[in-house]
Amino acid sequence: MEEVLPKKTTNKGGLRTIPFIISNEIFEKVATFGLHANMILYLTERYHMTAATGTVVLYFWNAISNFLPIFGAVLSDSCLGRFRVIALGSVVSLVVSTPHINPTPLMD
Template sequence: MAITGSSAADELGDTTEASLNNRGNNTGGWRSARLIIGVEMAERFAYFGISSNLIMYLTGPLGESTATAAANVNAWIGTVSFMPLLGGFICKR
């Protein structure tokens, strides 16, 4: 099956930096990359902010022992690390 009349490059134009949506407008590129980088930075700040203070919160206001607090923090870190895999599996479907 050959394309007749015009080549695929002529129809798509300059789409090396972005992709086309259903209306033919450019989407993606550095504008989307900045959003993704910003969201990832916010996620990292939230993760390390919570993980650094979690044992102090569990042992102080909640009154847990240090061993129980450490076990709960390890469970939290394991759950947070596993969630992207679960999200990827759900998105694949």
């Protein structure tokens, strides 16, 4: 006779996570649209770009930021693992942003 294994009951995933995923996507889109409106003004006034050039820059930035999670998912699933990819991304983000933390000089 075969032994009957007890069914594994977990409370992870499923329909419980859908509201969190949807709310995360909503807040991310709101932040992106707000950033685009401010960034086009910043690019045209501070960097003296034309509106068309600033739009192209924002288009490429948006395209790259939408496709990089796919690269991270493939890297995570096939090579490094979820937590190593998160740690590596955090360290890279910190190292890249650290030189830009210096304060702007005060006007005399």
